[in-house]
Amino acid sequence: MSAEKPQGCEVPARPGLRRKGLHACCAPAVATRFLTSQFSLLTFCPLLALMLATSLGLAGCRQDMHDQPKAEPLERSDFFPDGRSARPWVVGTIARGQLREDEHLYTGKVHGRHAETFPFPVDARVLERGRERFDIYCSPCHSRLGDGNGMIVQRGFRRPTSFHDERLRKAPPGYFFDxxxxxxxxxxxxADRIVPEDRWAIAAYIKALQLSQNTDPQILTTAERVRIDAMAGTPAGEGGPRQGGSTEEGGR
Amino acid sequence: MSQIFHPSTNTISKVTLLGAVFFLAALLWVFGVIVRSPYVTEANVVRQQPVPFSHKHHVAGLGIECRYCHTTVETSAFAGMPSTKTCMTCHSQIWVDAPILEPVRASYRTDQSIEWTRVNDLPDFAYFNHSIHVKKGIGCETCHGPVDDMALAWRANSLNMEWCLDCHRDPARYVRPRDKVFEIGYKPAEDQRVLGERLMKEYAIDTQRAVLMNCSTCHR
Incomplete structure (x- = not known):
């Protein structure tokens, strides 16, 4: 509510209202003028009008606060011609701390050839991470086994080469990263969905997956076999389709 | 001069006074019902989209994981909406002639964004962060409901402040193991109270509620 007195409004303010710092113009001028007694029913009319004006004013404020003139992620913008508040990078932009100088880590190549090694040590944690990321991003097509029979392939996507194919078994980790x-x-x-470190983790997991499908079971110890048998009943990773989920419309 | 009002009007005046209290209470109650109703909160109201994207088909039918599309949910405040390129990863090969996918193909051709209708939108003065909730073991479905059953998406909860605080007061009722966060239809293997209390310690969740119940945690 504006504190400034509007032009041409000379209605005397009621003392009670003035004491509270409110301007008389906020109440209907007619009602104030014809007040006869302090206990008149008419006393309530300006009050009611005030309350109405305040609540209407508040309703207006509410929307402003709910939807402020700032850009939430991916919000529409009327300022830019393409309607996007999220601005595309200017070609050649390098964000602070994102100068990707390390050829091995960021391109998967060493001296222009696919790297035979990983840019950081691969341990169980990296493999676990790789499995999780593989199951999220790769398994829809490549399947959790890596044989290229994923759900999307079953629905008509071109079948990728199995990871257990001779050519891919010989491919270095840098190839998968690439x-x-x-x-x-x-x-x-x-590249826009998986950060480089995770791409390496996936490459490591693919290597492990290849090993798992091309290993002579005879080399395993009894203890290892018992462990594998125990794990056979549990799914290979988290977040898979629910059982019975495929009873849904069945693709088109 | 005789009395204007008959003595019986005393009763009427008393009843009127008492009635006014109930009337005001009823007004308050109606107000409460309205602000919590789907009319205001938009909870359980199916939203129309430029492309009738079905989570049910993609999640329950095909088994695509939440993070395949919502890639930044673990690392940023915003869960991330898939770019047109993400859609086209599959739809450059599958359903290439489907008329309902024309807006997606048009977007890919012309580099114009698809304008999806936002389903879960908080007021701009509330600063929600997905990554911390994922990190502390709050499942997607705890807030977003049975997304794998949504042919068209709807908001599963009111997103009112009282709804946020309901969990912030006592998160142990909802916390699940981190590796179950993205699971839909999760059932705790043990008593949720016991599990929740244990996980709160393990994940260093603010058991004193000093942060969880602090105004500036969500309002800055």
């Missing part, structure tokens, strides 16, 4: 980063054939790149 494919995730730049795509391959009908596969889009995942």
């Amino acid at each position: 494919v995730i980063t730049n795509g391959f054939g009908t596969m889009f790149d995942y």
